Amino acid sequence: xVYKALTIxxxxxxxxxxxxxxxxxxxxxxxxxxxxITAVTAQNTLGVQGVYPLSVEAVERQIDSVAVDLSPHxxxxxxxxxxxxxxxxxxxxxxxxxxxIVVDPVMIAKGGAPLLKxxxxxxxxxxxxxxAYVLTPNMPEAEVLTNxxxxxxxxxxxxxxxxxxxxxxxVVMKGGHGEGNELIDILYDGxxxxxxxxxxxxxxxxHGTGCTFAAAIxxxxxxxxTIYEAVDVAKRFIQAAVEQTLQIGSGHGPTNHWxxxx
Ligand SMILES: Nc1ncnc2c1ncn2[C@@H]1O[C@H](COP(=O)(O)OP(=O)(O)OP(=O)(O)O)[C@@H](O)[C@H]1O
Ligand SMILES: Cc1ncc(COP(=O)(O)O)c(N)n1
Numbered sequence: 001x002v003y004k005a006l007t008i009x010x011x012x013x014x015x016x017x018x019x020x021x022x023x024x025x026x027x028x029x030x031x032x033x034x035x036x037i038t039a040v041t042a043q044n045t046l047g048v049q050g051v052y053p054l055s056v057e058a059v060e061r062q063i064d065s066v067a068v069d070l071s072p073h074x075x076x077x078x079x080x081x082x083x084x085x086x087x088x089x090x091x092x093x094x095x096x097x098x099x100x101i102v103v104d105p106v107m108i109a110k111g112g113a114p115l116l117k118x119x120x121x122x123x124x125x126x127x128x129x130x131x132a133y134v135l136t137p138n139m140p141e142a143e144v145l146t147n148x149x150x151x152x153x154x155x156x157x158x159x160x161x162x163x164x165x166x167x168x169x170x171v172v173m174k175g176g177h178g179e180g181n182e183l184i185d186i187l188y189d190g191x192x193x194x195x196x197x198x199x200x201x202x203x204x205x206x207h208g209t210g211c212t213f214a215a216a217i218x219x220x221x222x223x224x225x226t227i228y229e230a231v232d233v234a235k236r237f238i239q240a241a242v243e244q245t246l247q248i249g250s251g252h253g254p255t256n257h258w259x260x261x262x
Contacts, residue, residue, distance in 0.1 A: 005222040006066050007215065008036045008059070008089055009078025009106070010051075010115065014044040016254025017109075017208030018078060024257035025215035025237070031222050034070055036062035039081050041115075045207060045249025048113035053081050056088050063089075067096045074100035074222035078211055079115045083123035090127035100221045103132040103168075104214035105141045110207060110252055121145070130167030134227060136214040137163070139177040150177075153184065160188035170227045172217070176209055187231050194228065196235045205245035205253035212255055213238045236260060 005026050012018035019035050026033035038059050042050035066072065075098050080086050093101055105124055107116045116124070121144060129135060129145075139150040145166075146159045160171040173186040180200070187194040216237040220230035241255035248254070 002032055003030070003219075003222045004032045004034060004070060004072045005074045005076065005218050006034045006036065006063075006070075006072035007076045007078065007218070008038060008063065008080070009076070009104075009211070010039040010041055010081070011037050012041055012043045012208070014207070014249070014254070016045070017043075017211045021208040021211040021254070021257065022076060022078065022215040022218075025212050026219050026222075028257055028260065029216060029219035029233070029237070029262065031219040034066045034072060036066065038085055039079060041079075043109070045251035045253050047111035047251065048109050051081070051113070051115070053085070056084050059085060060088055060092070063092045067092070072098070072222070073224075074102065074218045076102040076104065076214060076218040077128070078104050078214070079106045080124075080128075081115065081120070082117050083120040086120055086123040086127055090131055093131050100133050100218075101131055102134045102136065102214055102218045102221065103128055104136045104210060105145065106210070107141050107144060125166060129163065132168045133221070134170045134172060134214075134217060134230075135163055135168040136172045136174060136210070136217065138174045138210055142173055153186075156186060157188070157193055160186060160193070164188055164190050172231060174210060174213065176206070185231070185235060187227065189227070194231075196231065198235065198239055201239075201242045203242060203245055204251075205247065205255065206242060207252040207254050209238055209242060209255055212241055212257065233262070
C-alpha cells in the first residue's frame with residue numbers, strides 16, 4: 001500500500017520550513033508527498049527576503065490536479081497568507097470530502113515576517129477551524145485565535161477547550177515558545193488532555209520545527225494511525241531532528257529531516 005499526503009503551503013527556498021519541510025518529513029516517514037504551493041518565499045536561515053503569493057486560480061488548479069488523480073489519505077495546510085486562499089482551501093476540502101485535515105495555523109516566521117495577513121485570522125476561525133481534524137497552534141498562534149493568555153499550562157488547556165468549541169476535532173498545543181527547560185505539548189480530544197514532555201534542546205537551529213512536527217502528524221494519519229500514535233511519532237521525530245541539526249547557514253538553521261527512523 002502506498003500512503004499519500006498533500007501539503008497546501010508556502011515554499012521556503014531555504015528548504016527548512018514550509019512545503020520543503022513537509023515533503024522531506026513525509027518522505028522520511030515513507031509517505032508519498034504531494035504539494036499545492038500557495039506562495040513562494042525567498043527565505044534562508046537569516047530570514048524572509050520576499051513573499052510572492054500565487055493566485056487563487058493557480059492554487060485551485062494544483063489542488064484539483066492532485067485530487068482527481070492521486071487521492072491523498074491526509075492533507076496538511078501551512079502558510080495560506082490571505083482570506084481568499086483560506087476560503088478556497090476550505091471549499092476544496094468540502095468538495096473532495098477530505099476528513100484527515102491537519103491545519104498548522106502559520107502566522108509569523110521565526111524572524112517576525114508575516115506569513116498570514118491580519119485580516120485573514122477571522123477567515124481561519126470561521127472557515128478552516130471547523131474542518132480541522134487536527135489543529136497545531138504554537139503559543140502565539142493560539143493566543144491570536146482565542147484571545148486568551150498562554151502563560152500557564154492551565155491557560156493553555158482552557159485555550160485548547162475554546163479551540164475545540166470552535167470546531168476543531170483534536171487540538172495539539174505546541175510548547176516550543178514556553179519558558180524553562182521542559183517543553184510540554186498538549187493534546188486535547190474534547191474529553192481529556194494528554195501531555196508530551198521533553199527536554200528543551202539548547203540550539204538556535206529550530207527553523208521549521210512547527211512545519212516538521214505537523215507534517216509528521218499528517219504522515220502518520222495518512223497511514224491510518226490514531227491521533228495519539230501520530231503525535232507520539234511526531235514528537236520523537238522533531239526531538240531527533242532538533243537534537244541532530246545539520247549546522248548549515250549562518251542564522252537559524254533547519255532541523256534534520258533524516259534523523260528519525262521509525
Ligand atoms: N529547542 C527545542 N528542543 C526540543 N524540541 C523543540 C524545541 N523547539 C521546539 N521544539 C518542539 O518542536 C515542535 C514545534 O514547536 P514550536 O512551538 O516551536 O512550533 P512553531 O513555533 O510553530 O515552530 P516554527 O518556529 O516552525 O513556527 C514542538 O513539538 C516543540 O515541543
Ligand atoms: C513558507 C513558510 N512556511 C512556514 C514557515 C514557518 O516556519 P518558522 O516559524 O520556523 O520560520 C516559514 N518560515 N516559511
